[in-house]
Amino acid sequence: MNKLFLNKYLRFVSVVLLYSFFQGCTPDEEDDIYIQPIQTATIQLEFAHQVDGQDLILNTSNKPFTNAMGQHYNVSKLRYLISNITLHQINGAQTKLEGYFFVDLSKPETFNYSPIIQIPFGSYSGVSYTFGFDELSNESGKYATLNAANWNWPEMLGGGYHFMQLEGEFIDSSNNDAPFATHMGTARKIDSTGTTYEANHFTSFVPNSNFELNKAMTLVLTMNINEWYTHPINWDFNQYGAGIMPIYDAQKLLNKNGKDVFTATIH
Amino acid sequence: MKTIQYKIPFILSIIGILFVVSCVDDDPIEPVTPTGCDTCLVEYNPTPYNLKLPPFFSVLPTPVIPKNNPLTVEGIELGKKLFYEKKLSINNSISCSSCHNPDYAFNDQGVAFSLGAMGQSGIINAMPLFNLIYADSYNWNGNAATLEEQIFGPVKHPLEMMESWPNVAIKLQNDPSYVTLFKKAFPNETIDSITTSKAIAQFLRTLVSGNSPADNEFGSQLGFPINGRVLTVEERRGFQVFSDQEKGDCEHCHGNSYNPLWTEYTFRNNGLDLNPDSGRAAVTKLASDVGKFKVPSLRNLIYTAPYMHDGRFNTLEEVVDFYDQGVEPNSPNISVDMFHRTGANGHIINLSPQDKKDLVAFLKALSDPSFVTNPDYRP
Numbered sequence: 235m236n237k238l239f240l241n242k243y244l245r246f247v248s249v250v251l252l253y254s255f256f257q258g259c260t261p262d263e264e265d266d267i268y269i270q271p272i273q274t275a276t277i278q279l280e281f282a283h284q285v286d287g288q289d290l291i292l293n294t295s296n297k298p299f300t301n302a303m304g305q306h307y308n309v310s311k312l313r314y315l316i317s318n319i320t321l322h323q324i325n326g327a328q329t330k331l332e333g334y335f336f337v338d339l340s341k342p343e344t345f346n347y348s349p350i351i352q353i354p355f356g357s358y359s360g361v362s363y364t365f366g367f368d369e370l371s372n373e374s375g376k377y378a379t380l381n382a383a384n385w386n387w388p389e390m391l392g393g394g395y396h397f398m399q400l401e402g403e404f405i406d407s408s409n410n411d412a413p414f415a416t417h418m419g420t421a422r423k424i425d426s427t428g429t430t431y432e433a434n435h436f437t438s439f440v441p442n443s444n445f446e447l448n449k450a451m452t453l454v455l456t457m458n459i460n461e462w463y464t465h466p467i468n469w470d471f472n473q474y475g476a477g478i479m480p481i482y483d484a485q486k487l488l489n490k491n492g493k494d495v496f497t498a499t500i501h
Numbered sequence: 502m503k504t505i506q507y508k509i510p511f512i513l514s515i516i517g518i519l520f521v522v523s524c525v526d527d528d529p530i531e532p533v534t535p536t537g538c539d540t541c542l543v544e545y546n547p548t549p550y551n552l553k554l555p556p557f558f559s560v561l562p563t564p565v566i567p568k569n570n571p572l573t574v575e576g577i578e579l580g581k582k583l584f585y586e587k588k589l590s591i592n593n594s595i596s597c598s599s600c601h602n603p604d605y606a607f608n609d610q611g612v613a614f615s616l617g618a619m620g621q622s623g624i625i626n627a628m629p630l631f632n633l634i635y636a637d638s639y640n641w642n643g644n645a646a647t648l649e650e651q652i653f654g655p656v657k658h659p660l661e662m663m664e665s666w667p668n669v670a671i672k673l674q675n676d677p678s679y680v681t682l683f684k685k686a687f688p689n690e691t692i693d694s695i696t697t698s699k700a701i702a703q704f705l706r707t708l709v710s711g712n713s714p715a716d717n718e719f720g721s722q723l724g725f726p727i728n729g730r731v732l733t734v735e736e737r738r739g740f741q742v743f744s745d746q747e748k749g750d751c752e753h754c755h756g757n758s759y760n761p762l763w764t765e766y767t768f769r770n771n772g773l774d775l776n777p778d779s780g781r782a783a784v785t786k787l788a789s790d791v792g793k794f795k796v797p798s799l800r801n802l803i804y805t806a807p808y809m810h811d812g813r814f815n816t817l818e819e820v821v822d823f824y825d826q827g828v829e830p831n832s833p834n835i836s837v838d839m840f841h842r843t844g845a846n847g848h849i850i851n852l853s854p855q856d857k858k859d860l861v862a863f864l865k866a867l868s869d870p871s872f873v874t875n876p877d878y879r880p
Contacts, residue, residue, distance in 0.1 A: 413837035
């Protein structure tokens, strides 16, 4: 090991350890006597899901939901990936929640997070998030948990990870049950100039997500499934049902439609 | 001068360390005195066993080994002996290895339904045994949550070993070699169904397969050290067919180059039948789980024919033909991942003969010859 590095390393270690020395074994409350810390409160994060106000229930035998085109459908699976959740203070300060959130509607532990996050007291203008991973984070094979869940996006479509799998059945134009699989990820574009891959995440600021933090609170992000299928453009399951991953226009349309899928409630 | 510069922070760190250590809420450690145990004259202390995983497997979450059954050298040795032990069956005629043969990746040799202790036929295809530490449930319908629990099953199963656990315990207690091995592996515990299944579970957790040409291909792409050949040109084309959403589209269920398990252990209906067996619904009682079976790993297929939970296909060519043309689109709860595009024939792939050949070649390249010849797994 390089001596300079060793020296720096030891200094660092000693600072860290000395800090714990002074923290000592006293309970946290007593520290307040000496320092005036920034006051913080815990925020608990939850994801909720509905379809235009109806609860999203998986695997119903009927088709209880209706999209903007009047097509009836049910949902058998919903998994999605959210990252860069950021809480913005009016004064410009930001608290970013580390890591990603991989929500699987069949696993309640993935949408009711018991780990609670400490954030500073203050006035918040709202919450923003990235749907999927940005280019930097969307690195093939990087996340063990996602690999084990087969969450990878095929290399031939640009690699990285899926951002969403929303699946079910709809009643098609010939009045038959037909499958749909709204899978979202990198958008592959093939044209006369060759093949290119477009990052397909989006970052959105949740409307009306401002709040005043002076006590423990719960932040609920609610996804309205139907918003994937409208605003600005209505989605036709007969056109984009199964097998849409390689279809550039379908991928870009999800990006357009998705920006308003979440609303927030804070209590 | 230099040395002093080092020493000061160094000494400070030592002081710091002492303080951190002193902060631990210490439970006074009391000496363990064996009580009420008259066979404890010799003190045994099982040796912890460090399971070696292939370097490439670091793309996966670290597998969890249950706290109440840590791997030990002695436990694994005992578990291996028990796995090959015919005394576990009613008439001492079969062992676990009769249906889980190491030559065939711990699957039965070429039969759809294995024969039980009295020569009676089973009703579901035996499963190969490898990489079980990564699974979160066992059997085709996932009715066993842990390996220990799974192992309770076959011994008393009327189509398998047909023996009672108390009888197994008596047979083993009467065998002096087992008395010693159990004492070494589980000091202060008795020979019973719990210690027997714990020992076998330890052995099964050591069955790791991660050295196929496909592992070498995808592991080396990520810079991991490898040990053997990579894929051929034909097998590489096969992987493209496997991954292509407009061709095989096998990835959603069976995984990709970053998941060397080649399954995600979910339950799916891949559309074998219009009126499928209950499958997962036998466990969950949900109508929406009828026809769903554990997605099997595609590793070691060259050793594990016939295929599917009822062993209906004898060759991989038949399997590929099924996925190409034979999927039953109206099977209840069929996975949407069986449909490759929108429209009435979305479940038909229409692979070319060359695509099919390549795909089969790739599937075979997921097999790991070093696994079936590993001497550590044999008696």
